[in-house]
Each structure stands twice: as C-alpha cells, then as structure tokens.
Amino acid sequence: MKKAYLNWSSGKDAAFSLYKLQQQDDLEIVKLFTAVNTDVNRISMHGVRLELLDAQAKSIGLPLQLAEFSGNVSMETYSKVMETETKKLKAEGIDFACFGDIFLEDLKEYRDQQLSKIGLSGVYPLWKKVTKKLVEEFIELGFKAVVVCTNAEYLDETFCGRIIDHQFLKDLPNNVDPCGENGEFHSFVFDGPIFSETIKFEIGEKVYRTYKRVDDGEDNCFTDEDINWDTGFWYCDLMPS
Structure with a gap:
C-alpha cells in the first residue's frame, strides 16, 4: 500500500479528509503533519494549544x-x-501528501509546485466538492468541531467558541463559505468516527489579534494581487480539561 502523510490543521477539513482517505484501500496515512507557531506553542493560524493537538493525534492513533x-x-x-x-x-518512504483543500486553485498550484521539488504528489480528497454538502455530511457522520478563529472581516467574536452544527450553518452570513474555505473561520475537531475517545477541553477567553505581511526581500509565487492580506482575527482559547 502507498504511504502518505496528512497535513493536519486540527480542523474539520483535515479530519474529514482523514475519514475519507481511511475508506480507501490504496493509500495508507502513516503520519500527521502540522505547522506550529513556536512563539506561543500553538497551531499556526488556528491558535490551538499543542496539548490538544497531541491529544488528537493520540486519539486518532497516528504519529505527529x-x-x-x-x-x-x-x-x-x-x-x-x-x-x-x-x-x-x-x-521515510512517504510519496504522497494529503490536504483538505476544496476549491482554492492558486493554493493547490502552490502546494503541487513545492511538492514536485521533493518528489511528492498531492492528494486532495475533498477537491471540488460542494462545501455545504461536505459540512452537512461531516455533521451527520457525528463529527463535532468548535470554531477557534474567525476572520474579523467576515465574522465577529460571537462565532468563536460555537459548535459547528446545522444552526451554525444557518447563522452564517451569505458571503461566508459553509466550510470557511476562504479563511473566514477555522475549527478544532474534538469527536467523530476517526477518534478513539473524545478530546476534552474548556472554552477560555476570546482575544483579537492583528497581523501584517512579512517581506524578507525574496521572491515567492504570490503577489499582492493574488492574496488578500487579512490582518484582524478573533481567537477563542481552548484549555485542556
């Protein structure tokens, strides 16, 4: 069987991708791969504590x-x-990298370009699926996820800390993708069919943080026209319990 790793953000798209990939018999996910912010010891962008990331990996049964x-x-x-x-x-003998991307063409192109340099191939189990149907299936399968970050341009702090359920989907503004594929929100999955046990946590404080683009003078594949450099985000802290 071919070996692959999954880019694991701790959120619903990564979790649903793992579920879909585990239904296949030609690809074995042997490791989870996560980007972390060493300044605060949290998952990059999502802001989730590393203790909760470790708990996810342990419950899933895969090395990190x-x-x-x-x-x-x-x-x-x-x-x-x-x-x-x-x-x-x-x-380590891994030839495939799996992602939870759904429809962002420029991001997929960037990933595939970078992977080709290493001799890896990208796998996208959710690619081009209808996002509303994806998240509804995610909920119906028994997955449970909490919103941990929102882009303040699209969603205010009241959406942070909410469980992603059918009511949550109804409350989303029309300009927000149901899966948050444009970066409108990020989540932390704490239960579902890929877990051996529920990840326990408590809701902590909400904070607003701003970021700015960093330019080290080197060229990269994106231009200012390619990326909307959003700067304001609401985060909901989750504390292990």
Whole structure:
C-alpha cells in the first residue's frame, strides 16, 4: 500500500479528509503533519494549544510531525522550512501528501509546485466538492468541531467558541463559505468516527489579534494581487480539561 502523510490543521477539513482517505484501500496515512507557531506553542493560524493537538493525534492513533515557525513568518521562510520538513517525510518512504483543500486553485498550484521539488504528489480528497454538502455530511457522520478563529472581516467574536452544527450553518452570513474555505473561520475537531475517545477541553477567553505581511526581500509565487492580506482575527482559547 502507498504511504502518505496528512497535513493536519486540527480542523474539520483535515479530519474529514482523514475519514475519507481511511475508506480507501490504496493509500495508507502513516503520519500527521502540522505547522506550529513556536512563539506561543500553538497551531499556526488556528491558535490551538499543542496539548490538544497531541491529544488528537493520540486519539486518532497516528504519529505527529511538526513544522516550526515564528509567529509572523514570510512566505520565503515558510517555503524553506516546509521543504526541509517534507524532505524528512520523503526519506521515510512517504510519496504522497494529503490536504483538505476544496476549491482554492492558486493554493493547490502552490502546494503541487513545492511538492514536485521533493518528489511528492498531492492528494486532495475533498477537491471540488460542494462545501455545504461536505459540512452537512461531516455533521451527520457525528463529527463535532468548535470554531477557534474567525476572520474579523467576515465574522465577529460571537462565532468563536460555537459548535459547528446545522444552526451554525444557518447563522452564517451569505458571503461566508459553509466550510470557511476562504479563511473566514477555522475549527478544532474534538469527536467523530476517526477518534478513539473524545478530546476534552474548556472554552477560555476570546482575544483579537492583528497581523501584517512579512517581506524578507525574496521572491515567492504570490503577489499582492493574488492574496488578500487579512490582518484582524478573533481567537477563542481552548484549555485542556
């Protein structure tokens, strides 16, 4: 069977991708791979504590490999670190990298370009699926996820800490994708068919943080026209219990 690793964000798209991949008989997910912010010891972008990430990996039953970054990293530095870490995975006999991306063409193109340098191939089990149907199936299968981060341009702090259920979907503004595929929100999955036990946590405080683009003077595959450099985000802290 072919070996693969899954880019694990701790959120619903990654969890649902793992579920879908485990239904196949031609690809074996042997490791979870997660980018973390070393300034605060949390998952990059999602802001989830590493203790909860470890609890997820233990419940899923897969080893975890981390790619470590500072809090405000340039695209050039990001690409170099990812290349170093994915070379380690390739050296372990892994030939495929799996992602939970759904419809962002430029992001998929960037991933595939970077993977080709290492000799890896990208696998996208959710690609081009209808996002509303995806999240509804996710809920019906018994997955449970809590929103841990919202892009303040689209969703205010009241959405942070909410469980992703049918009522949550009804409450989303019309300009927000049901899966948050444009970065409108991020989540933490704490229960579902891929877990041997529920991940226990308590809801903590909500904080607002701003970021700015980092430019180290190096060229990268994106231009200002390609990326909307959002700067304001609401985070809901989850505390292990």
